[in-house]
Amino acid sequence: MADALISLDGVEKVFDVRRRVGLMRREKRQVRAVDGISFEVARGEVVGYIGPNGAGKSTTIKMLTGILTPSGGRLRVAGIDPARERLRLAHRIGVVFGQRTTLWWDLPLKDSYGLMRRMYRIPAARYAQNLERCVDRLDLAELLDVPVRQLSLGQRMRGDIAAALLHDPDVLYLDEPTIGLDVVSKAKVRGFLRQLNRELGTTVLLTTHDLQDIEQLCERVMVIDHGRLMYDGRLDGLHAAGPAGESERTLVVDLERESEPIRVPGARVVRVEGPRQWLAFPAGASAAPLVAAVAARYPLVDLSVREPDIEDVIARMYAGRG
Numbered sequence: 001m002a003d004a005l006i007s008l009d010g011v012e013k014v015f016d017v018r019r020r021v022g023l024m025r026r027e028k029r030q031v032r033a034v035d036g037i038s039f040e041v042a043r044g045e046v047v048g049y050i051g052p053n054g055a056g057k058s059t060t061i062k063m064l065t066g067i068l069t070p071s072g073g074r075l076r077v078a079g080i081d082p083a084r085e086r087l088r089l090a091h092r093i094g095v096v097f098g099q100r101t102t103l104w105w106d107l108p109l110k111d112s113y114g115l116m117r118r119m120y121r122i123p124a125a126r127y128a129q130n131l132e133r134c135v136d137r138l139d140l141a142e143l144l145d146v147p148v149r150q151l152s153l154g155q156r157m158r159g160d161i162a163a164a165l166l167h168d169p170d171v172l173y174l175d176e177p178t179i180g181l182d183v184v185s186k187a188k189v190r191g192f193l194r195q196l197n198r199e200l201g202t203t204v205l206l207t208t209h210d211l212q213d214i215e216q217l218c219e220r221v222m223v224i225d226h227g228r229l230m231y232d233g234r235l236d237g238l239h240a241a242g243p244a245g246e247s248e249r250t251l252v253v254d255l256e257r258e259s260e261p262i263r264v265p266g267a268r269v270v271r272v273e274g275p276r277q278w279l280a281f282p283a284g285a286s287a288a289p290l291v292a293a294v295a296a297r298y299p300l301v302d303l304s305v306r307e308p309d310i311e312d313v314i315a316r317m318y319a320g321r322g
């Protein structure tokens with residue numbers, strides 16, 4: 001990739017773990033948290049990095065920030081080896097951990113930002129401009145004088161995102177940025193990130209368990225499991241990556257009244273709740289003949305088609321390859 005901002009080549013991270021077995025004995029064991037991962041991210045991309053608990057996502061992000069040193073392989077961010085030049089890298093990246101704040105708990109938001117300004121030696125004009133943009137777009141004006149500990153989770157998250165952007169990073173790492181937020185706050189955060197990428201071309205690497213984050217923000221996803229890359233490509237391609245023929249869509253049918261499970265060719269009933277029934281059919285097949293068949297034989301009130309759930313598809317992908 002000519003314009004790769006992030007590149008990993010066979011990156012590994014092995015942890016030595018000591019475990020007590022019985023009363024006296026200790027057992028030494030190695031955990032391969034990241035097991036030979038290679039990928040590149042171009043400037044301006046928004047990439048989702050997803051996988052089940054313990055897959056190795058946080059370990060990868062920690063290596064990309066220089067917090068952890070890889071056990072093997074080669075890694076570069078903006079041309080910098082993160083573990084060797086962590087401080088230089090800090091000026092080029094922004095990091096937001098959903099579960100943890102980088103702000104000073106007892107200080108008003110604006111004082112935290114002032115400290116960031118000094119830490120990163122941000123020139124006054126640039127600082128003023130970046131702060132104004134974040135305050136405006138993230139709705140922070142009313143919150144600047146409030147100590148961080150008094151902010152709600154959604155407000156605190158917006159405050160954290162602003163803090164990560166004051167020094168104009170090329171790359172933003174987001175680890176679960178919408179975890180625990182209500183629907184309105186999630187929408188605000190996602191909207192801001194889309195705008196940030198569109199207007200400033202900031203490259204984003206996003207770790208999340210919320211598949212709506214991925215659907216609304218990322219054109220490309222990488223799926224990691226047991227420290228290995230299982231999939232790297234477009235989101236819609238994930239469906240095709242599942243075991244052949246298993247990806248399904250669902251026809252949700254509302255009948256006039258409760259009835260026996262619907263019987264039509266090419267679909268099977270997977271759930272019944274009162275007058276509502278769910279019929280699964282192959283994702284590649286057209287819904288039209290199915291809808292016609294149901295409408296011809298059953299008294300209908302309403303119909304809708306549900307696309308395959310990405311979480312299901314990923315689960316199936318793991319099951320198929322595991």
Ligand SMILES: Nc1ncnc2c1ncn2[C@@H]1O[C@H](COP(=O)(O)OP(=O)(O)OP(=O)(O)O)[C@@H](O)[C@H]1O
Pocket residue numbers: 015016017031032033051052053054055056057058059060
């Ligand atoms: N400091 C450490 N010492 C020992 N083992 C670790 C350490 N950090 C992570 N691991 C192990 O490495 C593996 C990958 O963990 P990691 O936190 O990267 O997963 P994750 O994909 O971020 O999971 P989650 O979605 O739960 O945050 C797990 O088996 C974990 O127990």
